Amino acid sequence: MKTINDIFAESLDIPLADVTDDLSYQAIAQWDSTAHMVLIGAIENHYDIMMDTDDIIDMSSVAKAKKIIKKYQQ
């Protein structure tokens, strides 16, 4: 089953090994505005959730993404 790390790797087009909880959007060039929206679309589709825009903005690291997704799954 696909993991959140797999989704990050595919959406940002980076190696899976580079996806750690510390990875943040200020850290790599691949995580630009357009990639962020690809990532959001992939997350919403995979987890069948619809996030608030403020959460979309707040999703600035892998760790934060995991926390936000968990909130929608409760």
Add this chain to the structure above:
Amino acid sequence: MINTPGPSRKWDFHRYGVSLSKFIESDIEMVRQWRNTPKISQQMLDKTYITEKQQQAWYQQLIQDESQQYFLAYFKEQAIGVVSLTKIDRLGGTAEPGMYIYNDDFLNNIVPFCVAFALNDFAFEELQLKRLYGKIYLTNRASIRFHEASGYQIDKHDKNTGLQIIHLDKHAYNFAKQKITQFIRY
């Protein structure tokens, strides 16, 4: 620095959680300081340092010039950047948009799209323009991806300047923006 709306602030356009407010005189020193910050000036075609005197002269010319409009972009009542329409040609229905986000908290997520789309909607709906032109550096991959996702089409490459000429038509824009605006849920 003033970065929250004061009583004299007038909103000229509001959409996607973004408010655009035309420059007023009390804005221009803050904007000058933003513009002279290396992270912003390096993005500009003209990278020269702007003095207070130059900024004041530019503003006095701006307020009398109908071919240019400059706005502070507010998100959640905080000034986060600057957008502009220059070379506005009402008869030809064209203009050149410009944008920068000063606040790093709002880079690399959905907010730059919100700001750009607010400006584009203002241009196409309020000013009734038909086409927007832009110039971007081919080396700026993020900018190319951003503009393509917004519906821009590539015209030609200027080998002398390294700039790519791009344009955005209203129909292509309205089609492209739907993919992003579905996530703007304000």
